[in-house]
Amino acid sequence: MTKVLEDAIEKVRKLPEDRQAYVAELLEQIAAAGGDPFIVPEAHRAAVLEGLGQAERGEFASDEEMADLWTKSGL
Known part of the structure; x- marks a missing residue:
């Protein structure tokens, strides 16, 4: 894991639970895309x-x- 990602995760840990859930959802979408470009959700x-x-x-x-x-x- 890169230092930048570790720092970002540390900041996310300090956010309220609902914001953490939102960040987790975004990370899941990016990870699911693998090496493919990230597609912005239609919403x-x-x-x-x-x-x-x-x-x-x-x-x-x-x-x-x-x-x-x-x-x-x-x-």
């Missing part, structure tokens, strides 16, 4: 495409907005 596709469009238009969150998000997330 998330619209949000991913919206985010890509925002990035293409240069619409990024400010440093202050990101700091607020990390604080609210407990990170």
Whole structure:
């Protein structure tokens, strides 16, 4: 296991149980794909495409907005 993955798992251990379950679900999907590219679940596709469009238009969150998000997330 890489150090980056070990560090990430350590952070996940500190999250609430519902967030841990979400991370576990994502990891299961990625692991199930094996060496194949990860396919974004259809339920998330619209949000991913919206985010890509925002990035293409240069619409990024400010440093202050990101700091607020990390604080609210407990990170």
